[in-house]
Amino acid sequence: MSALPGLPVETDLPGRVGVLVLGAGLAGCAALLAAAEAGRYALLLEKTGEIGGSTVKSAGLSAFAGTDEQAEQGIADSVELLREDLVEVGRGRGDPALIDLYCEHQLAAYRWLKEHGVRYGEIHAASGQSAPRSHPADTTRMLHLLLAAAGARGARVVLGAPAHRLLHDGARVTGVRLADGREVLADAVVLATGGFSMNPELLAAFAPQMENALRQGGAGNQGDGLKMAMALGAGLRDTPYIKGTYGHYHVEHPDEDGTGILAVYKGAIAVNREGRRFVDESRNYKEIGDAALAQPGVTTWQVFDARTMALANDEVPIYEFAGRERAGMLLSSGTVAGLEAAIGLPGGSLQRTVAEYNAALRDGRADAFGRAHLSGGVGDPTPIDRPPFYAHPSGTVVLATYCGLTVDTRMRVLDWWGEPIGRLYAAGEITGGFHGAGYMTGTSIGKSGVFGRLAGRNAADEESELQW
Template sequence: MKAKHSFAHIFRAFAAISALTLLISCGGKAAPTGQTYAPGTYTASAKGYHGDVTVAVKVTKNKIASVRVLKHGETPGISDLAISGIPKAIVDSQSLAVDSVSGASFSSKAVIEATTAALKEAGADIEKLMVPGAAAEKEADVELSADVVVIGAGGAGMAAGVSAHQNGATVVILEKMAKVGGNTISAGGAMNAVDEGSETAIKNKDSVALHFKQTYEGGDKKGDEVLVKTLVENAWASVEWLQSMGMKFLPEPFTVTGGLWPRAHKPVDPVGTGFFKTYNAYIEANKGIEVRLNTKAEKLIVENGKVVGVIATGKTGNKITVKANKGVVIASGGFGQNVAMRQEFNKQWPTLDETIKSTNHPGATGDGIMMGREVNAAIVQMENIQLLPLGDPETGSLSGNIETDVEKRIYVNIEGNRFVDEGARRDTMTLALFNQPQKKLWIVVDAHSYPEGTVKNNFNETIDGLVADGRAFKGETVEELAEKIGVPPANLAATVAEFNKHVASKTPDAFGRTLYSVPLDKGPYYAGARVPTVHHTMGGIKIDAETHVIDVNGNVIPGLYAAGEVTGGIHGSNRLGGNALTDITVFGRIAGANAAQGK
């Protein structure tokens, strides 16, 4: 099978970005009627998500010849398609009226604005260039077949696809978005796993049994015990599986927000890009996996009670039918961006309407759950929707979060007062935040977290860059920091002093906090604003430990498997921080292997 949109194509940009230069040049269509330029190459910049994006635009008398991105600071793996695709779209259409890349809107906007400025300098009639180019012609309908069909090219889907192939299957992976990655590619990267018996686990007094206890009890004992056991007992083997394919992790585990224990393993590569570089390397080295982007799965094909394929729609509206010889895996993610579904099932939060943003990528709209319902799959625990107190006030994303680990930071409200145990469960912290003025907190850290301005947070952003962009604030003293963020200096100083007393004594404070390491006593000090944001939907399709989809009568649906956030019943009412990447890898591997073997 030959992929129309290969997964490798997406990451060619990743390598090019390291050189900070990417060239997209092609013939292009003729310029709009009457459009002329002063021939030459023009350079301009526009503000992206992480600073300026600079482009060079070459024009002839009547054509945009090329658009080059010379320099940018956008996040690799997330912005790649905008950095590569937007310039190509402008050249191909000879128009500035091109679509932004979902999930990379800031980067897309920056490339378009910088190109616009360059073309204006070249004497272009910008108004004419804002007319869309010709629409793409509808492509022919397509019929394909493979042993295993996977719906979704996020972390769970890619794990399932690679695992299925390792178990002898040919694979087609369908992804409705223009890029792979789902929520995983922009995740913080923390993956919980216990290497039981290792020096690290012994030092941290950690065990698989403790991981089970904290996961199960952290979800108020509402998770399926068998699924929780499967998760924790296969966690370290999944880390080793990734390592066997070349993925690298930092040597020491840490405590991620809401993780409750230092067992999160952080990839060397930024955010979630390491997972996809790993899967990409496997796919490039092996034949038999096709990844089709811009392909939206619409319906499961059922014959004689067995799921045997998927009907999908291509980018131009054409029908794509993929028959599965052995099995179909639904790995399409949750519904964090579907406001109607959030509101329909919400029982816990004051509101989950459009005023509450989400960390999720735009494609997290619950499609797989709805497809499962159409074939009588049981849907469980949809009311279990996790929020974080760590959303960017403008976008809801986790980027810009200045905390590096739980032990070294505090949360204060706009009055400069702490209001919660910062080492508590995620739901506990977020509910407390809903009760604060403006539903807003400030994370406060010091030079223990950022000894140099070039030190990066968990999202590959330097603290100097965040301060320069106005997304974080810096003060040489606690009082100076308080002035910059608009909280009473005396309150913040007293708050920090009281916190430091408990760091010294290692005793629980008024909020019950027990996780400490160093005091906040070393300038400069930093603060970043955060708000509640929808992070993870823990309800979905019911599965068993072998990832078979279970119907409303408690029976296995033949030929159908599911993994990742599209499933429900693993995490209960609250997911521990760091368990999501474990979930998608553990159950993605199981789903792929079982689908390949028809088990």
């Protein structure tokens, strides 16, 4: 998303502001608006020439519980169930204070976003959710709405302005220096520079297990903010839990929008280059991603039939099988033998795998990998026997880094001793502690909106040296 008309984008850099926000993804835009609503002169610096970061590349799903849309669709969900799921999916490693904070503020943030014009589509279930709570929204429109509202309250945005170093007077952060040497002083700084999925060196340092994974995200997401805060002694959380997502087309393709597809959750099996299955396909897509990375050549295929194709839904990116067929991203054949040859698998291998899978289902025998459902605990596996047959080349992609700076419940950045680094705040993918050892779909966009708003508001509470 480049600068759209009506946005408060400027080229001049003020020398001093109240709240300085770094990064124009959802966390930064929410922080900017919240600070402006609190009456502060707020400025956002974005490194690239575009607004959006990973936010506008995403599938746009937010995890909220207790919403109007859920009620309209007759979905029973609650804040308590959300809290239980978050604790469970993070295997108890998520910071309970941040989980509580999210649960306490998610509905207010959802209402705030809606008041600013954000609209959510049909809710569906996804990874780690025991009730459907993935709320899809157009994220480009969302950011535009937040920035336009912030601009109406005097906030400003400067694009192509990469923050390079945090300025610190020994007691607190006082502003930033840009890569070109210019400086902006501020009463408080909010780091919202996203994760580091596009920085191979940082990935190698924190997640060597992702060496063979593909990478996706905003072009500017190189971990700049993380490094700037680490230079001031900031602590880190959750770095061991960086995971990749399964289902991404593993060859560069102009129609790969970055989300991949998950035909496995509608009936497909996943096979490796030996034509063998390698995982219980109902597991969450991070675990399947790990299993796929361990396969020879890290190349796998999701194999399905006409029955699964009939469940395609072009409205939901991960179920957009028909769209991918139209884009020429699927291999297909009238027979399993033909599909096996089209993929280039060893002769007879896929035919054997499909025959064994179908026979176990027909005879009611336990699945070789323990698969009892389609996705999580939902849906019954179906045989792969209705032509035509399809294969989608599928790899594991790091879309987000899930770990990052240690923050407290005011979104203040903490050092390794748990002490706040004066007047430094952070929100969004740059922060750690919330997801723990696992991941619920929609909680990255969710935490960017919920915690971004809080960070902006709390930063605005800092004592001001600015008259405006």
